[in-house]
Amino acid sequence: MNKFVTAANQQKDSLFILIKSLSKSEKRQFNLYVGRLEGNVDAKFFSLFKFLEKQKTYDEKSIISSGIVSKQQLSNLKAHLYKQLLISLRMNPAHKNIRIQIREQLDFATVLYQKGLYKQSLKLLDKAKTMALDNEEKNIAYEIVELEKVIESQYITRSIDTRADELTIQAKELSQQNVITSKLSNLSLQLYGILLKTGYVKNDVEFTKVNEYFDARLPSYEFKNFGFREKLWLYKAHLWRSLLTQDFLQSYKYAHKWVYLFKDNPKNITVHPVFYLKGKNYLLEALFFIQKNEEFDKELTQFEYEIENDLIPKNRNTDLLIFQYYHSNQLHKHFLNGTFAEGEYLVDEINQKIKEYSHRLDKHHTTILNYKIACLYFGMGENKKCIEYLSKIINAKKLYVGEDLQCFARVLNLIAHYECGLDYHLERQFKDTFKFLLKMENLQEVQKEFIVSIRSLSDVFPHEIKKEFKKIHTRLKVFENHPYEKRAFLYLDILSWLESKIENKPIAEIIKEKVKKRGK
Template sequence: MTNHQKDPLFILIKSLSKSEKRQFKLYVNRLGVNADAKFLALFNLLDKLNDYDEKEILKQNIVKKQQLSNLKAHLYKQVLISLRMNPVNQNIRTHLREQLDFATILYHKGLYKQSLKILEKAKQQAKDNQEKNIAYEIVEFEKLIETQYITRSIQGRADELAEEAKELSRQNVITSKLSNLSLQLYGIMLKTNYVKSDEEYKEIADYFYSHLPKYELDELDFREKLWLYKAYLWFSFLAQDFLSAYKYSSKLVDLFKENEPMIYLNPVFFLKSNHYLLEALFYVSYKSQFKETLENLEDVIADEKFPKNDNVISLSFLYIYTNKLNLHFMEGTFEEGLSLVDTIMTKLKNHSDRIDKHHVMIFYYKIACLYFGMGDNKNCILYLKKIIDNKNLSMREDLMCFARVLSLVAHYEAGMDYHLEVQLRSTYKFLLKMNDLHEVQKEMIKFLRNLGNIFPQDLKDEFKKLHRRLKKYENHPYEKRAFLYLDIISWLESKIENRPVGTIIKEKAKFLNR
C-alpha cells in the first residue's frame, strides 16, 4: 500500500507547478551548490515517483537511511524558501514581514535611525491594510528601540507610541474575542449540528451573547466588522434563522464591496463570505438574488487581479460548483445540471489533496439528488452508495442519515424490493445510534417500513396521509431544514398526481423568481 498521503515533503513537491519546479532549480543554482547535491537529487527523484516509496529512494544510494530524515527536512525548507521568493506568493503580509526582518537586521547593527524609518513606513502600510497584529508588533519594536536610542525627533514620542500600542491592543483584543466566538460556534455546528428545540436554542443564545464582547459599531474597522458579522452569521445558521443568516452574510459581502482592496488581500474570506450568502439565499429560496450573486462571484474570480494560488483555485471550484448545483435544484432543471457532473468529478480528482472528504461526500449527495430529480434512480443509488459505504469518514450525521433515507426512496422507486429490505435493516441499525432524528425522518422510515403491508389500491391514499403529516413540518423552525436535504413533499406530490418529481419542482420554481 502506498503512503504518499502521509509524507508532507512528497505532497509538497507534487503540488508544485512546472514553473515552481523550474524556479526551485534556478534557486538551487543561485546558491552555488553542486548540481549533484543530495537534496537536489532527492527532489528530482521524488518529482519522478508516482507514489512515495522509501525503499526506492534508498535503492538510488542518494543518502543512507539514517540521514534520510534530515535530508528531507532540509529539502522541505529549501522548497519553502523558493516558493516564498515566487512573485505569485508575494503579498502585503510577506512584504511587511520582510520589512520587519530588514529593520531587525539594521537594529542589530546599531543603525537605529534606519531601522525606525523602515518600521514607520511598514507600520502605516500595516494599518492601511488592516494588518493590526503586525502593526502592534512593529510598535512594540519601535518602543524597544526608543528605550535604547532616544531620537528626540518628535516631542512626546514615548507617549505617542504608548497610546498607539494601547489602541492597537484594544482593537486586536476585540478581533481576537470575535474570531474566537466565531470559531467556537463553528465547532459547535460540527459537533452538535443545528438546534432542534427551544431548549437548545436558549443554550446557544445564552452562550453567544455571554461571549460577545462589547463594541461600538462606528469604532470598528474592516477586520473587526468581518469577525463580528461572521460570529452573528454562525449563530444564525446554528439557530436555523436563515433570514438572519442572509442579513449578516449580505453585510459580509457588502463589507468587501466597500473595501475592494481587501478582496485581493483576503481572497479566502471573500470567497467564503459569498458562499455563505449563496447558502442563505438557497435556504430562503431567493432565486433571482442567488443567480445575481453567483454571477458576480464568477466575474470577480475571473478578474486577472484576483489571486490564483492553489488554495484559492480549489475553494473557487468548491463554492462555484456547489452553488451551480443548488441553482439547478432551485429551478428544477435536473437534466441540465447533469452537464456539470463530469467536470465536477474531474476537478475533485485534480483537487483531491486540498478538498476534504466531507465536501466530496456533499458533492456525491447533490449529484445523487440530480439523478433522483430526473428519475434515474439507479445512478442516484450509485452515488449514495459512495457515501453510505464510506466507513472511515467522520461527517455530520445528518448528511449520512439523509443519504440513507434517499437511498430507501430510490430503491423503492427503482422497484428493487429485495434491496429495499436490506437497506431498511441497514438504515435501522444506523439510526439506532442517532439520538436527534428529525420528525420528518421518523415519518419517512415508518412509512417505508410499512410499504409491504399496503395494498396497491390503497397506496395513493397512504401517500396523501404521509403528505398531510409532513406538510405541517414544512415551515417548522427546527424541522424545515430536512426538506432542503430531500424535497420529500414534491416527491409525494409526484406520486399522488402521477407526474415526474422534476416537473413538480420546476413548476414550484416559477414562484421563486423574487
C-alpha cells in the same frame, strides 16, 4: 495491511504532497534557487527532489534503493528539502502577499536595529507600519510599534517626549482592537466547532443554550470604532449563530453584510481572497435556503463574472475553494429551478476536479459533492446513478461527515431503491438504515415519520398507493416550517417527491411549478 499502510503514506507524506503541489514556475524557481550556490546542484536534497518530482506515488523503498540516501538519513534529508522548498516559495513573487511584504520589512528593520543603525531601522518600521494599518494587519502593526518603542528608548531625539506619548497611545489602541478581534474570532470559531460537532439546534433547550453561549462571549464594543477586520469577525460570529439556530434570514443578512463589506473595500478582496470567497459561498447558501431564486441567480452570475475576469486572486488555495463553491452552487441553481437534466454536465467537471485535487480536497467536501450529485440524478429520475453516488457515502469507512448528511444519504437511498422497484434490496436497506439511525441521538421527527411511512408502503394495495402517499404528505407537511425540523427539507425535498407520486409527474416538473407560484 501493507497495502493500506502504503496508501496512507502516499496520502500523508507532507514533502511528497508539497512537491506535487508545485506549479511549473515554482519548480523552475526552485531549480534557479538551488543553482545559485556552487555545489547545491550535486547536493543530496536536490537529487531527492528530482527523484520525487518524477514519482506518481510516494514509495520509501524505491528512494532507498535509488542510492540517493540511506534509510537512517532519509528523515533528516526530507526535512532539509522541505525547508529549502519553503524558502524558495517564500521568495516567489506570486506568494508575496501584503502580510509577507510587511513581515519582510519588519525583519529587515530588526536586522538594522541589531547592527545599531537606529535611524534606518525606524524609517523602515514607519513604512511597514503604514502598510500594516492601511491593510488592517493590526497584529503586525502592534509588533512594529513595540519595536519602535524599544528603538526610541535608545535612539535619543529632540522629539522623544512627543514620540513616546504617540507610540504609547498607538500601542494601547492597537492592543484594544486586537483583543476585540481575538474575542470575536474565538467566538466565531467556537460556534463553527459546535455546528460541526452537533449540527443545528434540535429543540428549545439547545436554542437557548446557543444564544446564552453567544451573549456571554460577545465582547462589549463601539461599532463606530470598528475597522474592516473587526466588522468582518463580528459578521462571521453572527452568521454562525444564525446557522446554528436555523435562522436563515439572519444568515442571509450577515452573509450579505460580509460580502458587501468587501465590495465597499475592494482592495481587501486581493488581500483576503479566502475570506471573500467564504462570504460569497455563505451568501449563496443562505439564498438557496430561503429560496430567493432571482437574487441567487444574480449573485451566482456575478461570482462567475469575477472568476472569469480574474477579479479574485488565483493561487492553489483559492483555486480549490473556487471549484468547491462555484460547482456546489451551480448544483443548487438546478435544484432551485428544477432543471436537473440541464445540470448533468457538471458531474464530469466535478469528478475531474476531485481527481485533480485529490491530494488537497478533504473527504468531507468530497462527500458533500457526491451527495449533491446523487440529488441531481434523483431529480432527473436516474435512480440507479443516484444509488451509485450514495453508496460512496454509505459504504465509506471512517468518514468524518455530519450525522445529518449521513442520515439523509440513507433516506434518499431508500427512496431511490423504492423507485427502482428493488424489493429485496429495499428490505436490506431498511435494516441498515434503522441500524444506523439507532446510533443517532435526537433523531428528527421528520426522519422517524418518513422512514416508518415508507416501510408501510410495502403492505399497501396498488390501487391505494396514491391515497397512502397523500397521508404521508399531510403528516410531513406540518414540519415544513417547523423551527427545528425544517432543516430536513434542506437535505432532501421529500415533499416534492411525494407530490410527484400523488400527481404522477416528474419531480422536476413539480419544482418548476412551485417556482412559478413563488414568482421569485
